[in-house]
Amino acid sequence: MTNETITAPRGFLAAGLACGIKVSGKPDMALISCPSGATAAAVFTTNKVVSAAVQVAREHFKSRKIYAVVANSGKANACTGQKGLTNARKMCAVTAKALGVKPEQVLVASTGVIGEQLPMPKTNAGIVAAAAQLSDSAEAGQAFARAIMTTDTKPKQAIRRLKISGQDVTIAGAVKGAGMIGPNMATTLLFITTDVAISKVLLETALMSAIGDSLNKLTVDGHQSTNDTAFLLASGLAGQRPITSKCPRYRKFAQALAELCTDLARQMALDAEGATRMFKVIVHGAATAKEAARAARAVADYPLVKCAVHGGDPNWGRIICAVGSCGVKLNPAKLACKLDNLTVFRNGAPVKFDAKKAAAIVAQIEHTITVDLGAGGATDFCYGCDLTAEYVHINADYHT
Numbered sequence: 001m002t003n004e005t006i007t008a009p010r011g012f013l014a015a016g017l018a019c020g021i022k023v024s025g026k027p028d029m030a031l032i033s034c035p036s037g038a039t040a041a042a043v044f045t046t047n048k049v050v051s052a053a054v055q056v057a058r059e060h061f062k063s064r065k066i067y068a069v070v071a072n073s074g075k076a077n078a079c080t081g082q083k084g085l086t087n088a089r090k091m092c093a094v095t096a097k098a099l100g101v102k103p104e105q106v107l108v109a110s111t112g113v114i115g116e117q118l119p120m121p122k123t124n125a126g127i128v129a130a131a132a133q134l135s136d137s138a139e140a141g142q143a144f145a146r147a148i149m150t151t152d153t154k155p156k157q158a159i160r161r162l163k164i165s166g167q168d169v170t171i172a173g174a175v176k177g178a179g180m181i182g183p184n185m186a187t188t189l190l191f192i193t194t195d196v197a198i199s200k201v202l203l204e205t206a207l208m209s210a211i212g213d214s215l216n217k218l219t220v221d222g223h224q225s226t227n228d229t230a231f232l233l234a235s236g237l238a239g240q241r242p243i244t245s246k247c248p249r250y251r252k253f254a255q256a257l258a259e260l261c262t263d264l265a266r267q268m269a270l271d272a273e274g275a276t277r278m279f280k281v282i283v284h285g286a287a288t289a290k291e292a293a294r295a296a297r298a299v300a301d302y303p304l305v306k307c308a309v310h311g312g313d314p315n316w317g318r319i320i321c322a323v324g325s326c327g328v329k330l331n332p333a334k335l336a337c338k339l340d341n342l343t344v345f346r347n348g349a350p351v352k353f354d355a356k357k358a359a360a361i362v363a364q365i366e367h368t369i370t371v372d373l374g375a376g377g378a379t380d381f382c383y384g385c386d387l388t389a390e391y392v393h394i395n396a397d398y399h400t
Contacts, residue, residue, distance in 0.1 A: 004159040005141020009170040010195040011036050011235030013134040016147030019126025021112075021119060022074035029126035030071045030147035032191060033099060033134050037065035038233035040107065041204040043211055045228035046184045051078035052088035053110040054229060060092065060104045067101040069191060069231055070127055071109040073150050073176070078114045078226040087118050094124045098131035109229045111150055111176060111189050145174040148189055151273050151394055152178045158263040160256040164249050165240035169196045171256055175215075175264045179273040179395065182222040182301070188268070190215065190230035192260070196253055197236035198243040205246075206254040207232045214261035218383040220272040221391070222301040232257075269383050270365070274390030277365050279309055282381045283323070285372040291328040292373075292380035298326035299369060300384030310386035312363030314355065316344040323371055334374025340367050 007014045013033040021028040042061045044054050060066070070091050077084045092106040099106075110118075134140070145155035159172045177188025192207075211230060236242070243250045269278035281299045286292035299305055302322035308315040316337050323330060337345040339361045344353050361367050 001138055003138040003141065004172070005138050005157055006032060006144060006172045006174050006191060006193045007136045007138065007141040008159055008172045009193045009235060010237035011038070012193045012233070013136050014140045014144040015130040015133040015135065016143030016145070017126065017130055017133065019129065020122040021072055021126070027143065027147035028072055028074045029123070029130050030144045031095065031127065031130040031134065032069040032144065032193065032233070034067055034233055034235050036235060036237065037067055038235050039198065039200050039203055040066040041200065041207040041232040042107070043207060043230040045225060047224050047226050047228070049079065049226050051076055051110055051227040052080055052084040053077055053108045054227060055085060056088040056092060057107045057109065057229060060107055063104050065105060066107055066233060067105045068095050068099055069107045069109065069233070070095040071148055071189065071191070072118065072123060073148050074112040075110065075116045075118050076112045076114045076227050077110040077118055080115065080117055083117060087120055090120060091123060091127060094127045095131065098128055107231055109189050109227070109231070111148065111227050114226060141174070148174065148176040150176065150178070152176050153271055156264055156267040156271060158260045158267070160260045162252060162256050164196065164238070164252060167238050167240035169238045169240065169253070170194065171196070171260050173260050173264055175268060177268050178271055179220055179391070182219045182224050184216070184224055188215070188225065188228055190264070192230070192232040193235070194232070195235045195238040196243065197238060197240055198234055198253065202243055202246070202250055203232060203234055206250070206257050209254060210258040210261040213258055214265040215268070217381060218265045218269055219297055219300050220269070220385055265383060269385045272385040273394045274388035275385040276388060277309060278383060278385045279366065280368045280381060280383055282368060282370045282379065283373065284370065284379045285334070285374045285376060286378040286380070287329040287376040289378045289380060292378040293382070295323045295326055295328045295371065295373060296380050296382035298322045299371065300382040303387055306384065306387035309362055310388050312359050314339055314344065314358035314362045319369060319371065320345060323373065328373065329375040331374035334372065336372040336374070338370040
């Protein structure tokens, strides 16, 4: 079996198992190790309230080399005070001891219920057990992807292979997240490994750009988490000449990274809590880039649009209402809307269209909504998903 998990790039080991953090008994402890040390890039939530794991990871991320990432699911370790911060540091210390490195060379991430303390005896034992199971196998990578899940229904992974300076380079990622997704220069929990040799500054630049055009364009419910974290680790073991400038080799790597993040974002949209289909909103004709982004997200977040998509209803009026109420400049006389390539609204007025064809478009697993504001030349996009009764059930029952 071809390895298409985070252990595919040279220099990475992984593990995932159940240690009792989740009452359900499902996997809840995940570990990545890079024995040779990795250059790291990271992006964190911009929420003013952040988890203890985010606080500690922000500090440790500054280390020249990172040797491991430890992550738990089931409990977010957010809003847990000084004890939560102590526990996040303890997770790093236990991992470091098991691997023979320094605590500040370990990154940490958590996801799950907010406001509950981690059961540290079980957590510590889980870390030690995971360290003993580290492997570069596809099975180990799969176990990692499952151990970071909360309300996700399946693991979400992607891989890209390319040649740089004549050498094979691999980029692989695993992501979790199905709800509380409305990022702002952050993601959900995203872990990417690569064996490319590249400077830390350029690795950070590539990650920020990739997330900005992929996971940051995804909204499930418009809510940003306290724990949003993305880590990109580069072992440098591909053997190619190190990338130290924004040369063609950098652009090739950055493009592949962006494609991988887009792949993961689409997987997240289709596995969002209760989701049955996704859509992409493209806004043209905005006065500014910022307003294009605001309008696209307004449509993707609009509950009535999301419900219409779930019902396969080509209700363009809700789309027009969403852009009209989000505070951006528009020209009502030039306002237009398309569902895929079918125009349903043009120059501020409805047009005749095949209602059955329109309904069939909206009922697809994926479709595109295009809006022209007629107010300028800026454009942007956003991914969204339908809103279902299952979303309400999941979030009504989540804490209990």
